[in-house]
Amino acid sequence: MRIGTFKLSYAADEALFDTRVQWVWLALLAASLVLFPFVAGPYWIYMACLVAINVASATGLNILTGYTGLVSLGQAAFMGVGAYTVAVLETRVGTPFFINLLVAGGMTAAVGVVFGIPSLRVKGLYLAIATIAASMILHFLFAHWDLTGGTRGLSMPPASLFGIALDQPHKLYWLVIPVTALMVLGAANLFRTRVGRAFIAIRDRDISAEVLGIPLLQTKLMSFALSSFYAGVAGGMWAYFFRVVTPESFPLINSIFYLAAIIVGGMGTILGGILGATFMTLVPEVLKLVVGWLTPWIPDALSLLAPIRTIVFGALIVGFLIFEPQGLAEIWQRIRRFFHLWPFKT
Amino acid sequence: MDWLYVTEVALAGLGAGALYALTGVAFVLIYKATRVVNLAIGEILMLGGYVFFGLVAGAGLSIWAAIPLTILAGAALGAVVERALIRPMLGESPISVFMVTIGLGSILAGVVELGWGADPLRLPEFIPNTPIFLGEAYLAPKVAYGALVAALLIAGAVIALRFSRGGVALRATARDQGAAYSMGIDVGRVFSLSWMAACATAAGAGVIVGAIGGISPTMGIFGLSVLVVVIVGGLDSVAGALVGGLLIGLVEALAGSFLGGEYKLLATFSLLILILMVRPYGIFGTHEIERL
Numbered sequence: 141m142r143i144g145t146f147k148l149s150y151a152a153d154e155a156l157f158d159t160r161v162q163w164v165w166l167a168l169l170a171a172s173l174v175l176f177p178f179v180a181g182p183y184w185i186y187m188a189c190l191v192a193i194n195v196a197s198a199t200g201l202n203i204l205t206g207y208t209g210l211v212s213l214g215q216a217a218f219m220g221v222g223a224y225t226v227a228v229l230e231t232r233v234g235t236p237f238f239i240n241l242l243v244a245g246g247m248t249a250a251v252g253v254v255f256g257i258p259s260l261r262v263k264g265l266y267l268a269i270a271t272i273a274a275s276m277i278l279h280f281l282f283a284h285w286d287l288t289g290g291t292r293g294l295s296m297p298p299a300s301l302f303g304i305a306l307d308q309p310h311k312l313y314w315l316v317i318p319v320t321a322l323m324v325l326g327a328a329n330l331f332r333t334r335v336g337r338a339f340i341a342i343r344d345r346d347i348s349a350e351v352l353g354i355p356l357l358q359t360k361l362m363s364f365a366l367s368s369f370y371a372g373v374a375g376g377m378w379a380y381f382f383r384v385v386t387p388e389s390f391p392l393i394n395s396i397f398y399l400a401a402i403i404v405g406g407m408g409t410i411l412g413g414i415l416g417a418t419f420m421t422l423v424p425e426v427l428k429l430v431v432g433w434l435t436p437w438i439p440d441a442l443s444l445l446a447p448i449r450t451i452v453f454g455a456l457i458v459g460f461l462i463f464e465p466q467g468l469a470e471i472w473q474r475i476r477r478f479f480h481l482w483p484f485k486t
Numbered sequence: 487m488d489w490l491y492v493t494e495v496a497l498a499g500l501g502a503g504a505l506y507a508l509t510g511v512a513f514v515l516i517y518k519a520t521r522v523v524n525l526a527i528g529e530i531l532m533l534g535g536y537v538f539f540g541l542v543a544g545a546g547l548s549i550w551a552a553i554p555l556t557i558l559a560g561a562a563l564g565a566v567v568e569r570a571l572i573r574p575m576l577g578e579s580p581i582s583v584f585m586v587t588i589g590l591g592s593i594l595a596g597v598v599e600l601g602w603g604a605d606p607l608r609l610p611e612f613i614p615n616t617p618i619f620l621g622e623a624y625l626a627p628k629v630a631y632g633a634l635v636a637a638l639l640i641a642g643a644v645i646a647l648r649f650s651r652g653g654v655a656l657r658a659t660a661r662d663q664g665a666a667y668s669m670g671i672d673v674g675r676v677f678s679l680s681w682m683a684a685c686a687t688a689a690g691a692g693v694i695v696g697a698i699g700g701i702s703p704t705m706g707i708f709g710l711s712v713l714v715v716v717i718v719g720g721l722d723s724v725a726g727a728l729v730g731g732l733l734i735g736l737v738e739a740l741a742g743s744f745l746g747g748e749y750k751l752l753a754t755f756s757l758l759i760l761i762l763m764v765r766p767y768g769i770f771g772t773h774e775i776e777r778l
Contacts, residue, residue: 454589454590
C-alpha cells in the first residue's frame with residue numbers, strides 16, 4: 141500500500157515521480173533495459189528496437205492528438221519525411237547520425253507546420269481528412285522526386301559511432317533505446333510547462349483557451365511542429381534500422397496504426413503511448429506465433445495470417461473504443477489503485 | 487488539342503462521378519441523421535460486390551435474383567453495425583466514432599480476404615455491351631449504364647428524402663434531434679433506418695463498381711475518393727454529394743489521362759485542401775456556428 145505521500149510544495153506536487161517506490165521501479169526498468177541485449181536473443185532485440193521506434197512516433201502523435209485534440213492521419217508520412225532526410229544526408233553529405241536525426245526532426249517539424257496550417261480554419265474530422273490529403277501529397281513527392289530516388293527509394297550505409305558501424309539490431313539498440321527514452325521523458329515534462337498546459341487547454345475547449353489568452357494558431361502549429369519532430373526522429377531511426385527507404389514504407393495504414401496505438405494505449409497519457417505502441421507492435425507477432433502452432437492441424441494457416449491480422453487490428457480498435465475508451469493506461473491505473481489500498485480494500 | 491478525346495475522357499469521368507455521387511449520397515444519409523463520418527463506406531461497397539459475386543458464382547443464383555439479395559444483405563449489415571458498434575458510441579466524441587468506422591473497415595476488409603482470397607476477381611457480365619455514342623464521342627457501355635442506374639437511384643433517394651415519411655423524419659432528426667424526439671419521431675429508429683438505407687445503397691453501388699472494374703480486397707480505396715467527394719460537397723448536403731461526385735470524377739479522369747494515372751489522387755487531394763482552405767464546410771455544407 142501507498143503511504144507517506146503528502147506534499148508540502150507545488151514543486152513536489154508537480155513532480156513526475158513522487159515516491160521513492162516509483163524511483164526504485166524506474167531504476168529497475170532502466171537496469172533491465174541495459175541488461176536486455178545481453179540476455180535476449182537477436183529476434184527479441186530486433187523487436188525491442190521496432191517497439192522503441194513505434195513508441196517514439198506514437199508519443200509524438202499523442203502530443204498532437206491526445207493532448208492538443210487535433211486528429212492527424214499523417215504521422216506515417218511525416219515519419220517518411222524524417223527517414224528520407226536521414227537517407228539523403230547519409231548518402232550525399234555523410235554527416236554523423238546524431239546531426240542527421242536532429243536535422244530530420246527539424247525538417248519534419250517544418251513540413252508538419254506547413255500541413256498544420258489548415259488547422260487554422262478546420263478542426264476535428266475535417267482536419268483529419270486534410271492530413272490524409274497531406275500524406276497523399278507527401279507520398280506522391282517521395283515517389284516522383286529525383287532526390288528521393290523515385291519508386292526504387294534509397295538504400296543507405298549504417299550509422300557509425302566512433303568508427304563502429306551500427307549495422308546489427310544489438311548494436312543499434314544502444315542508439316534507439318536512449319533516444320526514445322529521452323523523447324518520452326521530454327514529452328512527459330512538456331506537460332508540466334506553460335506550452336504543454338496550453339495544449340491541454342486547447343484540447344478541452346479551444347474557444348475558451350483563446351479567451352484565456354492562448355494564441356490558438358501559434359500553439360496549434362507548435363503542437364504540429366513538436367509532434368512532427370517526434371515523427372521525424374522516429375522516421376530517422378527507422379531508416380537506420382531498415383537501411384532502405386521506399387515510398388511504400390509509409391502507407392496510410394501506418395498512420396492509422398499509430399492512431400490505433402494511442403487509442404488502445406490511452407489518449408492523453410504518456411504511459412498510454414508507450415503501452416499502446418508496444419501492444420500493437422507485439423500483437424501481429426503473437427498472431428504469427430499462434431498461426432505457427434496451428435500449422436500441423438491447418439496446413440495453409442500461414443496464408444490466413446494477413447487477413448486475420450487485419451481483422452484483429454480492426455477488432456482491437458473497435459473493442460477498445462467501445463469497452464475501454466481510456467485504454468490500457470486506465471487498466472494499469474486500476475491495477476495500481478488496487479495495490480495502493482491493498483490490504484485494507486480488496 | 488483533340489476535342490473529341492477530351493469529350494470522351496470527360497464523359498467517362500462524369501460516368502465514374504455518378505458512382506461517386508451515389509456512394510456520396512449513402513455517406514451523407516448517415517452523416518445527416520447520426521453525425522457519424524463513416525469511413526467504412528468503401529469497405530461496405532466492396533462487401534456488396536463480393537456478396538453479389540458469392541451469390542452468383544458460389545450459390546448459382548441468377549443475376550436478377552442476386553442483385554436484390556445483395557441490397558438486402560447491405561441493409562442487414564447496416565442494421566447490425568448501427569446496433570452493435572454505433573449505438574454504444576452515442577455521445578462519445580466524433581473522433582472516437584470515426585475511429586470505430588475505421589476499425590470496422592479493417593474488419594470487413596479482413597473478412598473479405600479471408601473468405602475470397604486476396605486476388606482480384608471479375609464479376610459475371612450482365613451489363614449489355616453494345617457501344618454507345620453520344621454524338622461522335624464513344625462511351626464505354628458499362629460506365630454509361632452504371633451512371634444511368636446511379637442517377638435513377640439518386641433520384642429515388644432524393645424523392646424519398648423529400649416526400650416519404652421516413653425521409654421527413656430523417657430530415658427532422660438532422661435539423662434538431664431533441665425537437666424531432668418530442669414530436670414523436672423515434673430517433674433511434676431513424677438512426678437505424680439511415681444506416682440500413684445507406685449500406686444498402688453502398689452495396690448496390692458495389693455491384694456496379696465491381697461490374698465495371700472487377701472486385702478485390704483493396705477496393706475499399708474507393709472510399710477515400712468518396713470521402714473527398716463529400717468533403718468537397720459538404721458533409722450534410724445531398725446536392726453537394728452530387729456536384730462533388732461529378733466534379734471529382736471529372737478531375738480524376740482529366741488528371742488521369744492528361745498527366746498520368748499516378749496524378750489522379752494528387753489532383754483530387756490538392757483540390758480537397760484548396761476547398762478546405764476556402765470553404766472549410768464544403769461547397770454546399772452548413773456552416774456550424776460554435777457557441778460556448
